Amino acid sequence: MAMIAEHGLERLTMAALGREVGMSSGHLAYHFGSKDELLLRTLEWSEGRLGAHRRELLVGDSGARARLDAYVDLYVPDAPRDPHWTLWLEVFNRSRNADDDARARQAAIEGAWHRDLVALLAEGISRGEFGALDPDRFATRLRALLDGFSIAVAIGLRADRDQVMGHVREFLDEGLRPQTVNRSGVPGAAWAAAPRAASSTTAITG
DSSP states (O other): OHHHHHHOGGGOOHHHHHHHHTOOHHHHHHHHSSHHHHHHHHHHHHHHHHHHHHHHHHTSSSOHHHHHHHHHHHHSOSSTTOHHHHHHHHHHHHGGGOOHHHHHHHHHHHHHHHHHHHHHHHHHHHTTSSOSOOHHHHHHHHHHHHHHHHHHHHTTSOOOHHHHHHHHHHHHHHHHOOOOBOTTSOBHHHHHHHHHHHHHHHHHHO
8 A cells, every 4th residue: 555655556566566565476476366366455454444444433423414524534535646546446447357256345345335324324314414315325326426526536637625525515415404394284395486486377377
């Protein structure tokens, strides 16, 4: 991970890594078998550290939305060439030729992020912090949004992380807002639109 952070993946060869850690490339190949396996094992190690941090954030005493914001902050890369995301993108790119075992291990990484997010959304819904929604469906859409922005940040297409976080907060504000109901029992969004519709009809018929 230190080599990726300093030089990027293009200079991470078995020989260069061997020199860094005092091993021969043959010794590394004996332990890992291939560079693909080395990268996947390194990603799993990095994800293990992130996963521990994520679980600490999600069991805090703050409200569900504050913990969701912390989840998003942990998810999105800090800057272009973020080491973890650089590694993730390389492993993802190599997955086209990966075997079933490697694909299952990658799916396990993705599944852990998804399950934690679904559980947090479900908690927020049960407490009335979030509106009535399908937590699994919303989590799928949110992670697709986060992945798109995160890739753009990681490869340097969108370097303004604050702007990215602003877009995500706006999406969450709109998607999670509890739906209010007025005294007549009409949901707030429909009730708010009703006067405009009535006014428009009056103008036409008048």
